[in-house]
Amino acid sequence: MNPQMGTDKKDSETYAIIGAAMAVHRELGNGFLEAVYQEALEREFSRQGIPHVREQEFKIFYRGQEMKIFYKADFVCFGNIIVELKALQQLSGNEESQIINYLKASGLNKGLLLNFGTRQLQYKRFVFNLREPAQSADKGGGERTSNPTLKKE
Secondary structure: OOHHHHHHHHHHHHHHHHHHHHHHHHHHOOOOOHHHHHHHHHHHHHHHOOOEEEOOEEEEEEOOEEEEEEEEOOEEEOOOEEEEEEOOOOOOHHHHHHHHHHHHHHOOOEEEEEEOOOOOOEEEEEEEEEOOOHHHHHOOOOOOOOOEEEEEO
8 A cells, every 4th residue: 555645645634624714714804713613614614525523532540540621622524634723923832732642642743733823824734643641651660651753834
């Protein structure tokens, strides 16, 4: 199997999401609250036939125990891409850290950070690979045995 073929299909999914976000930004511009963009993007996903779940919940575990708190993704598209929306004048490292942690908590490995708060839509694509399960980080006397890699595009 050609490894590039799988990459192209998956990239077409992220490009479709970004294209839908650009359509929303072209129509609304910047300056609205995040909730406005979320509703508009949901309508655009439906219009373009992009499979999505709005505000999907993910459990969070600490040392193997489920916590009472959970993470709620703005969207999960195509069943495997977390889409996090912002409406900020400028993105900081905090939003990037947030989506990385969401990827860890969800077990998914791709995410898009979309910022509608600027004159032009800003987007960042994240690919997170955790080579061993996060639960293994507790084993072996507290040594970290997992080897995460992050690729920002």
